Amino acid sequence: MNQKESIDYSELHQLDSPANRLMRKTIWGNQDIGQQSFITPPYLDELIRKTGIDADTYVLDIGSGVGGPAIYIAQQSECRIMGIEVSDVGVERARKFAADSGLSDRATFHLGDAMEMPFPENTFDVIISLNVINVFEDKEELFRQALRVLKPEGIFTFLSGAVDLPDDPEVIKRMSRGCLITEYYDTAGSYKTKLKQAGFQVVEVIEYVEDCRIQIKLWGDAFNKHYDAIVKEQGKETTDHHVKYFDTYVRLIDEGRAGNYLFISRKPK
Numbered sequence: 057m058n059q060k061e062s063i064d065y066s067e068l069h070q071l072d073s074p075a076n077r078l079m080r081k082t083i084w085g086n087q088d089i090g091q092q093s094f095i096t097p098p099y100l101d102e103l104i105r106k107t108g109i110d111a112d113t114y115v116l117d118i119g120s121g122v123g124g125p126a127i128y129i130a131q132q133s134e135c136r137i138m139g140i141e142v143s144d145v146g147v148e149r150a151r152k153f154a155a156d157s158g159l160s161d162r163a164t165f166h167l168g169d170a171m172e173m174p175f176p177e178n179t180f181d182v183i184i185s186l187n188v189i190n191v192f193e194d195k196e197e198l199f200r201q202a203l204r205v206l207k208p209e210g211i212f213t214f215l216s217g218a219v220d221l222p223d224d225p226e227v228i229k230r231m232s233r234g235c236l237i238t239e240y241y242d243t244a245g246s247y248k249t250k251l252k253q254a255g256f257q258v259v260e261v262i263e264y265v266e267d268c269r270i271q272i273k274l275w276g277d278a279f280n281k282h283y284d285a286i287v288k289e290q291g292k293e294t295t296d297h298h299v300k301y302f303d304t305y306v307r308l309i310d311e312g313r314a315g316n317y318l319f320i321s322r323k324p325k
Contacts, residue, residue, distance in 0.1 A: 075285040082278040083271075090124020090153060093187035094271040094316060095215060099264075100128055106260070106320060107182050107211045109133045116140065116180040116205065118170045118198075118214070119188030123150025123163065129184075130163045138180075139165040140173070173201040180206055185214035187316075190239040195247070199254035206323045212256060213321070217268070218244040219314040230304050233297065244317050256321035268316035269309045276302030 080088050087096045109115060111134035117126045120139025123146070130137050141147050147167045154163040168174050171192065183202050192198045202212050219241040221228050232239055242250070248258050279286060279298045286295045308314035 073289055075282060075289040078282045078285055079278045082281055083274045089128045090122050091186075092121050092124075094217070094268065094275075095125065095186055096267075096271070097128060099186075099215065099318075100125055101132065103184065103213060103215070103318070104129060104133050106318070107184070107213055109135050109182055111135060113181045114138070114179070116175070116183045116202075118183065118185035118202070119191070120150060120165060121146050121188075123153045123165055125186050126150070126165075127153055127157055127159055127163050130159050131157070134162075136162045137164075138175075139163070140168050140170050141165060142167075142169055170201060171198060173205050175205040177204050178207045181210050183210070183212045185216075187215055187217065189214050189216040190234070190241055191237050193240045195240075195242065196250045196254050199251055199256065203255045203323055208323055208325050210323045211259075211320065212251075212323065213319060215316060215318050216242075216247070217314060218242055218247060218317050219308060222308075222311075222313065227304055227308075230297070230301055231308075234301065235298065236294070244315075247317070247319055251319065251321050255324070257324060258319070258321050260318075260320040262318040262320075264316040264318070265309065268314075269306060271316075272302055272305045272309070276306065 089097060109129065113133065113135040115129065115135050115137040117137060117139040120126050120141045123139055126137045126139045129135065139150055141150065144167055147165045150165040151160070154160045154165070166174065171194070183206055189195060189198070199212070206212055219231065220243050221231060221241060231241065244261060244263070248261065251258050276299065279295065279302065283295060305314060
């Protein structure tokens with residue numbers, strides 16, 4: 057899959073709409089850093105620690121969205137960070153967010169497709185990606201792109217949901233639509249295999265079960281709580297899909313079929 061062919065998901069970046077403001081307050085509270093996923097600041101603090109990101113590190117964020125997590129990482133570590141994002145709305149908002157935060161010199165954002173990485177070889181010390189890997193169908197090719205632009209012995213780490221889908225057409229259809237974006241799920245074992253086939257050395261895999269359930273249930277609860285306001289903005293069909301999607305996701309976690317994983321790998325010398 058070439059990510060440019062995925063549907064236009066710019067509507068997901070309407071952070072200032074009345075329904076989104078209600079949703080974000082319910083889901084994130086005082087941990088709202090502009091994220092559009094299942095992460096919270098403690099995830100990013102752990103990622104910074106695990107990867108050794110500091111003021112001397114040049115980081116690439118694949119699928120940087122509206123820039124919230126990238127800017128948080130730059131603030132906490134004083135690193136330089138480049139985001140690559142396929143949505144022009146996301147890049148526009150991320151650049152404004154960086155300027156408003158006084159970080160335009162250290163947090164920059166590129167409009168482009170990570171499947172065609174427009175950066176020279178051996179550019180970045182660390183590459184990260186946060187809950188967006190599932191939108192890429194050909195993950196092994198994406199990993200090869202990351203390997204190419206990463207410096208030798210550099211770290212590639214990504215946070216991603218891993219799902220072992222049951223043999224149920226309705227569940228498969230619902231989960232593959234995700235949050236309005238077509239998603240391609242892998243198991244944790246499949247991710248490790250694809251990383252190795254792309255040329256990475258897998259260093260560590262951390263599974264988040266309880267917190268993953270908490271975050272996904274918060275999304276589902278927020279859709280139920282603000283149902284009428286969301287229907288007014290997004291329509292009943294879309295809203296009902298999200299309610300069922302998050303309910304299904306929680307059930308898959310409870311069945312031991314889904315979780316959120318942090319994969320840490322290294323490019324060989």
